[in-house]
Amino acid sequence: MTAEPRHFTTQLAVIGSGIAGFAAAIFAINRKIVTAQVGNTGALAYTTGYLDLIGKLGGAAGLVTDPWQALASLRETEPKHPLCRVSADDIQQAFAEFTDFLGACGLAYSAPGASNITALTPVGTLKQTLCVPATMAAGPRAMAANTPCVIVDFRGLKGFSGAEVVANLRDRWPQLTTRRLVFPGMDRGEVYPEVMARALEVPATREQLAEALNGVAGAARVIGLPAILGMHRPDHVRAELERLTGREIFEIPTMPPSVPGIRLRELFQQVLPQRGVTLIPQQRVTALSFDGDGATLALSDSYGPIRVHAQAVILATGRFLSGGLEAHPAGIREHLLDLPVTQPAGRADWYRDRYTDPRGHPIHRAGIEVDDSFRPLTREGRRYHDRLFAAGVILAHQDWIRGRSGAGIAIATSFRAVTEAKRFLSGR
Ligand SMILES: Cc1cc2nc3c(=O)[nH]c(=O)nc-3n(C[C@H](O)[C@H](O)[C@H](O)COP(=O)(O)OP(=O)(O)OC[C@H]3O[C@@H](n4cnc5c(N)ncnc54)[C@H](O)[C@@H]3O)c2cc1C
Structure with a gap:
């Protein structure tokens, strides 16, 4: 029929x-x-x-x-x-x-301004763009001011390497370092940004990640992470991680398909x-x-x-x-x-x-x-x-x-x- x-x-x-x-x-x-x-x-x-x-x-x-x-x-x-x-x-x-x-x-964004923002790509090269998600805005600011910053990547996460980001930005951002962590509850095999983002919607995961971040951040006042700060309330997830770590946090986009998209x-x-x-x-x-x-x-x-x-x-x-x-x-x-x-x-x-x-x-x-x-x-x-x-x-x-x-x-x-x-x- x-x-x-x-x-x-x-x-x-x-x-x-x-x-x-x-x-x-x-x-x-x-x-x-x-x-x-x-x-x-x-x-x-x-x-x-x-x-x-x-x-x-x-x-x-x-x-x-x-x-x-x-x-x-x-x-x-x-x-x-x-x-x-x-x-x-x-x-x-x-x-x-x-x-x-x-x-x-x-999903807050920076307003369109008079000039472009120099933003970070997944591999630590730079690109010019007009508006960035609020979760990413602190990165370009910290780079411009050469603020001490640690880029954190995760064991098992493919396509995002803190070492690569640092290698590409070293001349421009001498105070940049990197550390690798195990994402809470994902200590085996490959890990995926989308799954990590959804996990960070849960307060207990944020608390565990914040504790791990505090353990490696040292003197860094800013922490850069791959784009995993939640799927539906990224501004809230970032604010919570900032509260728990006492540091400014920003995201860097990962390879496609990426969480921001x-x-x-x-x-x-x-x-x-x-x-x-x-x-x-x-x-x-x-x-x-x-x-x-x-x-x-x-x-x-x-x-x-x-x-x-x-x-x-x-x-x-x-x-x-x-x-x-x-x-x-x-x-x-x-x-x-x-x-x-x-x-x-x-x-x-x-x-x-x-x-x-x-x-x-x-x-x-x-x-x-x-x-x-x-x-x-x-x-x-x-x-x-x-x-x-x-x-x-x-x-x-x-x-x-x-x-x-x-x-x-x-x-x-x-x-x-x-x-x-x-x-x-x-x-x-
Ligand atoms: C890897 C990658 C990275 C990018 N990064 C950036 C970036 O950093 N900054 C930036 O500004 N832009 C970026 N873009 C570009 C951006 O995502 C869009 O592709 C671009 O803005 C074009 O948008 P569009 O809506 O015209 O076309 P598309 O995004 O191509 O959308 C076309 C839509 O039409 C649909 N469609 C086609 N035929 C039919 C049909 N017959 N019936 C129903 N639906 C149909 C498709 O399924 C699709 O949903 C990126 C794109 C890619 C692929």
């Missing part, structure tokens, strides 16, 4: 549950737009938790300390870059609204339905169609088919990793509507000869075209449909990995797409 589809009706449907999709849902509910979101598992759990705007410009040497100045330069050199279609005021407001929302939900995903999945979003997680939209009355998303879950009827749609399906774009021998395709993809002329042009070419590879700038209202365009340069908008790294003319601008593109373009969708829904 074929199951009858379940129907949902909404003003706005967001397709995608990466940073762009979740940011779009947040901006939409803040504007009182009735919203449904469908998203398959994607890149969110891989992110470090840092929210980059522009961290690098113009090749290997171009580390960016002032992203707003870099944005002004980008407008001169790459006017088609998606960030150049968003005013600096809107970008600032978008970051502030996004981080305020996270803070109100119990999983935290974001779990927070969105918990909070957005409470705020009225119809969230259908872990599912893939298989067809999207438009008619005079609106748009219809088709998908299925384990109970059978689902149809979501919407007045407007935001496509935030990402690039290759998340499946928004697919690479085929004949070329790169947008998988849902077969929207035209701006891409190198042929497969031989996807990559440059040298993998480490500082200019990057042309395939990483592939994506769909939008007009100034963030509506995707057809091959003829017309709007695909008045009801369709797009946001995030599916957009062409940017290499977010090279530019260190993943979250920035996602948040800024979602802000604009929602603004335009709201205008459409209000009949203006």
Whole structure:
């Protein structure tokens, strides 16, 4: 027997549950737009938790300390870059609204400032980013002040080595040392950040860890840990460990999938339905169609088919990793509507000869075209449909990995797409 589809009706449907999709849902509910979101598992759990705007410009040497100045330069050199279609005021407001929302939900972030923060990577190299989780903020401060600090790693934890962090930062942070501990209750075999984070939600585990930390911290006034400070209340877990150790504590992101990304995903999945979003997680939209009355998303879950009827749609399906774009021998395709993809002329042009070419590879700038209202365009340069908008790294003319601008593109373009969708829904 074929199951009858379940129907949902909404003003706005967001397709995608990466940073762009979740940011779009947040901006939409803040504007009182009735919203449904469908998203398959994607890149969110891989992110470090840092929210980059522009961290690098113009090749290997171009580390960016002032992203707003870099944005002004980008407008001169790459006017088609998606960030150049968003005013600096809107970008600032978008970051502030996004981080305020996270803070109100119990995951505090630093506010977007006038300059980038020099943040630590999992291996102790440095990167420039705009906003960091509050749990990570003390690290850059302690490094700038050369405060005595111990990086603690754990027996059995792969992909995070205190010795490596210290080796990479020694010149810059001479007062940095490292010690290795056994995580409470996990003294055998491999240990995993996600499991450690959930264990630290329990007060008794925190007390045991604090005791162990006090045993190795010596004269250090600051302790750096891999990102394991709880899954749902990291600010509370950090505050408790600081109280118990009498020292300042900070986290460093670990290799993906990392706890800060999983935290974001779990927070969105918990909070957005409470705020009225119809969230259908872990599912893939298989067809999207438009008619005079609106748009219809088709998908299925384990109970059978689902149809979501919407007045407007935001496509935030990402690039290759998340499946928004697919690479085929004949070329790169947008998988849902077969929207035209701006891409190198042929497969031989996807990559440059040298993998480490500082200019990057042309395939990483592939994506769909939008007009100034963030509506995707057809091959003829017309709007695909008045009801369709797009946001995030599916957009062409940017290499977010090279530019260190993943979250920035996602948040800024979602802000604009929602603004335009709201205008459409209000009949203006
Ligand atoms: C290893 C790694 C580290 C990163 N570190 C950082 C960092 O330090 N700082 C930073 O700013 N950014 C970082 N990012 C980038 C960031 O996580 C996002 O990838 C980026 O912001 C793009 O977001 P997006 O929402 O446009 O796309 P994605 O994150 O790719 O999300 C697209 C979403 O669409 C979904 N989807 C695709 N097709 C469908 C469909 N048919 N139906 C339903 N859903 C669909 C996918 O499942 C996915 O959920 C990192 C990414 C990775 C992979």
